[in-house]
Amino acid sequence: MLPFVDDENKARRAQTEINQAAGDDGVRPVVFSTLVNESLKVIVRDADALFMDLLGGFIGTLEAELHQTAGRVRGLAHGASDHDRYMSRIDAVNFTLQHDDGLAIEGYGRAELILLGVSRVGKTPTCLYLSMQHGLHTANYPLSLEEIQAQRLPPILRP
Known part of the structure; x- marks a missing residue:
């Protein structure tokens, strides 16, 4: 090749x-x-x-x-004919991987989208799709049973 x-x-x-x-x-x-x-x-x-x-x-x-x-x-x-757009998508994918499944929460302020949900519902593939195809800096956070029962954002995610 x-x-x-x-x-x-x-x-x-x-x-x-x-x-x-x-x-x-x-x-x-x-x-x-x-x-x-x-x-x-x-x-x-x-x-x-x-x-x-x-x-x-x-x-x-x-x-x-x-x-x-x-x-x-x-x-x-x-999708690589526009080098700047391509590099932006690569940066978005790297960001998404670094902020997957509740990792590096301190960087969530730079996320354009934070996807919340229980485990095993497809948060990671959805975030990767959005970063690869659209260049969005995404993160995802797995909600625990206690966080769901509280019916409000976990303290770590509140503005």
Whole structure:
């Protein structure tokens, strides 16, 4: 696997690595490519390998059918084309993991959402979804039976 081939140097390194694998094994490697940059695609395609462009066969057909030109921007499929937004989501995921299941309560003031509930109801996956997909800094807190019976926020969570 040769991930993140996003500039000419990386494409040339990928080409060299593929050529070396072909020479070492005596069998041409099969390269499955999702490169959208044509100049990078040409470099990798010139390697001693069977080059399979996984997107190329579909893009033209879809453009014709939808009467739109494809964006051809790397990272769109992974939501990584906007670096600042991507890093914000990573920061949100890290925050969520650090503040999971009642951990690091002193940091709850920075949370955009605190999810309360009894154990085993899906607080963690819900918080992770919100942080990964929407960049929200979330925390979750497991309510005990005593806290539920008191019918008010636990003292530690009150403003």
